[in-house]
Amino acid sequence: MDGAYLLGAVVGEVVGGVRDLRAALRRQRAGSADLVRAARMLGSARGRLAVRTAVRRRSVDARDLPAAGPDRARTPGLVVGAEPEPGGGVVRFSRAELRVRVAAGGAVFCGWDGAVPLPSYALAGDCPEADPRAQLEPDGAGWRVVSERITVRISAQGAVEFRTPGGLLLRTEGPPTWRDAASPAEGRAPGWEQRARLPADARVFGLGGRASGPALRTGRYRLWNTDPGGAFRPGDDPLSLTMPVQLVVADAGCHLAFQDNTWDGEVALWEGREGAGSGPDQPGICRLRMEGGPLRYWVIAGTPARVLSGWTALTGRPALPPRWALGHHHSRWGFGSQQEVRRVAAGYREHGLPLSVLHLDIDHFDGHRVFTADPRTFPDLPGLAEELAGHGVRLVSIVDPAVKAEPGLATYDGGAAARAFVRDARGREIRGAVWPGECVFPDFTDPAARAWWGAQYRERLDRGFAGFWHDMNEPVSFAAFGDPTLPLSARHALEGRGGDHREAHNVYALEMARAGYQGLRELRPQQRPFLFSRSGWAGMQRYGGTWSGDVATGWEGLRASLALVLGMGLCGVPYSGPDVGGFSGVPSPELYLRWFQLGAYLPLFRTHSAIGAGRREPWEFGPEVLGHARAALEERMRLLPYLETLAHVAHRTGAPYVRPLWWKSPGDRALRECADAFLLGDALLVAPVLEEGATSRQVRLPRGKWHDTATGRAYPGRTTVRLDAPLGRIPVLARAGAVLPVTGADGRVELEAWAPRTGRGGGGEVVVGDPEGWTAPRRERFVSRWEKGRVVVEREGGGEVGYEVRVRAAEA
Template identity: 40%
Template sequence: MISKTNYGYCCKSREFFLHILFYGENIVRFAYSKCQKPPSSTIAVVGNPISIAAVVEGNTINSNAFSILIDDNLKVKIFDSSGNILSEDKNINLDDVKVEKHLLWEDGFYGMGEKYSWLNMKGTDTFNWNTDVIGVTPIHHSLHKQYHTSINFYIGLTSDKCYGIYFDNSYKSFFNFGKLPNSDVNFSAEGGNIDYYFIYDKHVSNVVKGYTYLTGSMPLPPKAFLGYQQCRWSYEDRDKLLEVACRMRKEGIPCDVLYLDIDYMESYKVFTIDPEKFNDFKGMVRKINEMGFKLVVIVDPGVKVEKDYFVYDEGSAKDYYIKDSLGEVYIGEVWPGKAVFPDFLRSEVRQWWGSLHKELVDNGVLGFWNDMNEPSDFTTQSKTLPEDSIHRDDMGNLKSHAEIHNLYGMLECEGTYQGLRELQPNRRPFLLTRAAFAGCQRYAALWTGDNSSVWEHLEFSLPINMNLGLSGYAFVGGDVGGFVGDATGELLARWTQVGAFTPLFRNHSCKDTVSQEPWCFGEDVLANTKKYIQLRYQLLPYLYSLAKLSSIEGHPILRPLFYHFQGDKATYSISDQYLFGGELLICPVLKPGATARLVYLPAGLWYDFWTGEKIIGGKNIVREAPIDLLPIYARAGAILPMTSIKQFVNGDDEDVDIHIYTGEDNCFNLYFDDGTSFDYEKNQYSEVVVCIEDNNKEIIISSRLLHNNYSIPSFKVKLYGIDSYSRAELNGEVIAITNNELQVPSKFLLKITR
């Protein structure tokens, strides 16, 4: 029944075939078809199948990681190497494109990209269809299932094992995580094939790493774009933008990025600049650049229907636009009025679109913001293009919008990213998108669309961002302060505290709402928001090193507690706390008027970030949290590099203080490069691993240079948890440690005897 093929294995029933391919020892693909070759993968998958050592015995494939048992109906049971069951099919239906699996040992389900839900999705259902959410409902809420992204990846978890399933299908897709009592887990789609990947490991972090091997990880971002970003719909003219820039510097608020929304364009026509409101655009950009700001402008995919408008005319002449079901160019409506939509399925169209950014790049624009790219269309009830609209691929094959819709935003991002790489080959692009598919993290950061200035949206931003991180999307964030409606000073203060510990840190608000720049609510709110923006800049060496790790191994920056405490089931449904990297626990205040909150500390020793107090975990505590205090805890063993406050990222860090919290063993990799170019791909970077070993009697803190081809700043070690010591040696010489801190060289060995 099981035959070996040049790509893996194939099984045949009376009606269809099951193709089994390995993409790693712990990653296996199950693809069903009605022919003798596996279906084509979507653009999400960039990993390649490999040949592994496996033995076929009857209807079982045995590898080092799995035993895969296949019955006569091509249903699958998967066991680990010890014989423990990991997954069991209940039913396979090719006609309905549906897989049903038994609910087994899973205590939680996670991932699925951007979903307005609590962290643990067990007992819920959802579906994926990229949607301009506030086009169809006035506010984001949990009863609305489809959001701006379609990432068909979920994780099943318990204390000693974990798996991920990626369903590689671009059609509208549906997922049920045991919603009803005694029900199963299932996933399905309205078209396409049953084609999914099963990723197994005992640890959730390795499952996420496996998923990003399949679909790619974020590129290393320009360092400045990890700083604070300020946006509004709209800074309506050059004077207003310059006013905001000057006020930022006057107030001493660190800020690196300013945005222009759609009003910078002439009549909302993409790739144009309003010559009256933004006269001498290049001079304006140069002026804010001299103040340390980088400019991002919005680019929507809808092209205004207007004769003699160069983008419309070029696309029309080359037949670049999506067609309706009758073969005529589809005309919808967005901000410029009647609009057509580029068919990004074709590489020629993507290349053309990327090249259109040249004038803006030549004018000094350093980032681009892809909005409305579900794509949005004001003329239909669904607020997107009809599903029978027609695309054409590079081979001339016609594809329905039903198949391509969820890919559209990612295809636009690919064209934009590659175009920017061609226009500026040695400058890292910054691209921000609203719509995404699995794998879009390879091209763009993501923000979670048009949220509202309500406390509930602040609260739900935490599990949304955690599940996005588990779905391979590390560079994520929501609009700080909320987009729709009026923020209050208290809400902005608390949201800024969260934003300072979110990978994408952008304040953004809507037309006809109160302004919510940090100075808009009085001196107390200004001081509060400024405090946490400054803290963000102090933490940039830590954050940039985390971003480097994410770009290599796919680990999220913002992590649920179970990412590091999987053995503690109390962490499985904690939606209101998260880990920022592996070192810091962030516990925001998410209710109006609250001045204290309950904090869960997993087992082990913890340090209060503000006071240095030691606390034994494995319990809940109450932490006082007045309006200017965000509860933060450092794990014992935490290694936290910080630097001095700057107004913007400009060159290299001159000094790095390495805060080390004693009590556990740990290592952290510190990464340095120029922050803007791709020279690190030519080995022009440095990496220093700092480690602590603590056996209660002696503490050994050391560093090693893993790579030394870029300037390394001076280091100062700051120690926590050492009340007294009897002897200290630095690189073999006896020293005295004053106030628990000392200067050290980039390569050092510090021994402290208690």
């Protein structure tokens, strides 16, 4: 297997060399842009602070980061022996060692040079026990570990193959290379790199929130959570939430590969040369470079559902949002006052538009200071929250991590007393520039700092807020040039191990979410916390969800919205959504409506915009848009029991609400290419309109039979059909045989049953639970079938159905 790998690696080096040259030119252009940015910022007080912060950051790093030594490269060498262990064993090479361990449940851990699964910010709790049935045994010149779901082969040179039980190749990881110091000639930092070879037909998904996709094309993807510094578009990379998580789909099967390493890195995908089927946009080789940290990774294989179940069993099941969080959210940076919030809420009522949540952005703070409220414009937040709650509307507060460095400010004084803020190597607080001015930053990798921060949410709860929106937590520190974050040399606790920002940066937001979630659990134990975050890392789902960040207003931004939601779901974070209408500008009525119609079928359905980018209330776009938006909102509320069921399914299994069309048919290559339609659960197929002026669109249907929910017309699966998409609606199809819970005309839950195929059955489930608390939910499964020319729905296992049943498209 090493000969084929080496051939691909040689070709990859040539391609990579050309791309390295292009990257150097981009860095040169970025340097020029930094100078322009610095010059522009000098004209304002905030800009001058950003310049000083950037200079200070560079100075601190030059002083405190370790100096580079001579560049030395190391590879594993030849195999010299092995030692069996439970679930696998350790294979020793002349210059390295590899531990392979199959966990109960089928996930495979690989760790080089003594790397073990724990400690890890990604894993939830203890490492799963080893599978005692998996044994390390000789395999020619190398070794292998055979388990129920995957076979691992280790070559004599250190390459690692992962195959299905039937022998089909899923992935080959080449022998890694360690670099002990920086190499200026190649632009490489200390750390390691490893190349993987994928099947020729493979498609790669994941890597966190990416504006292109959902299938990742050839190119470079940085693993460094980054504020794009304005509204982003497809092709902008990296964004706020990156993860070293790849979900690979190929004819041979699906697998997930996770590199458990929090340092800065890069994934490069390029065209493979191993066989027919590769194309200029179809990656066959994956190269991972990391600037430090352990070389350890997990591989999980199986169907998409099994892979996501195994992944979230390892990293934590998704948090269950309260029922109200599945309704419509409205937000704007720049409400400006309680009166404006009341006006917007009243407008929704006057126009007969359902509304569940209103969000307050940083303009409601006193001078942008977190955990405060402006006494002039928001003098009575508890009263406002109580008034809105009377109309069924909750308040959600933005929370930024930066604390203004202002003695006398309660949050600053409390954090300073608790020594909760990030410091430099000499023990002084790191200062940065954010909205309030000069700021300090909690060290969320310190358990004591997390406990202190979690207690601060009492102020928010006392003001009547029901949920929380974490922003600016990459973390961001405005800088006139260079990376807009903390100095890389800034010191972090890292759970007592100690380290610097190079290791802590990517998990900063994850641990902020952990602090908030645990704090809310203690402050309000009877209610499930609700929070979502702009940034995060692997395992983010166990604390809440995410949203797109500042997506650009435009048709490209609309398309990026769907890519982000699909990609995050395949990384294990099922609750997410975009800024409907785009963040940065004023959308046309058509664009706003098409975005609104898409948002109505996404887990987080929130309108939002930047200050000065116009209002996002549906009535601001004219009576025609208002009427169509009302229809979309009413359909959202009608589907609320189905969305709640999907939330419980995600919490139980890790399956995302929004799924790619290939979810149940990963072997269908045509479906792997689809980036403009999705499944909502198993029952519905949603085909949003993503092109200006379109009134119809094509969609490739998965196997089975599908009913147009607007017309009732049936379409056979595995065909490409053209569907009407008038301005008033987007195409939505129901799977034949599906039984899904919906809100009936009287407000009670009823079952909507779509006729199954002749001679076939169908079904679905209903999960009814505590809307906000922790009481265990009730699961009910139903089956549908034809009987004497009519569709019959029965409770699985017998008994009364207990719901009114409405049969749709009941032709034989």
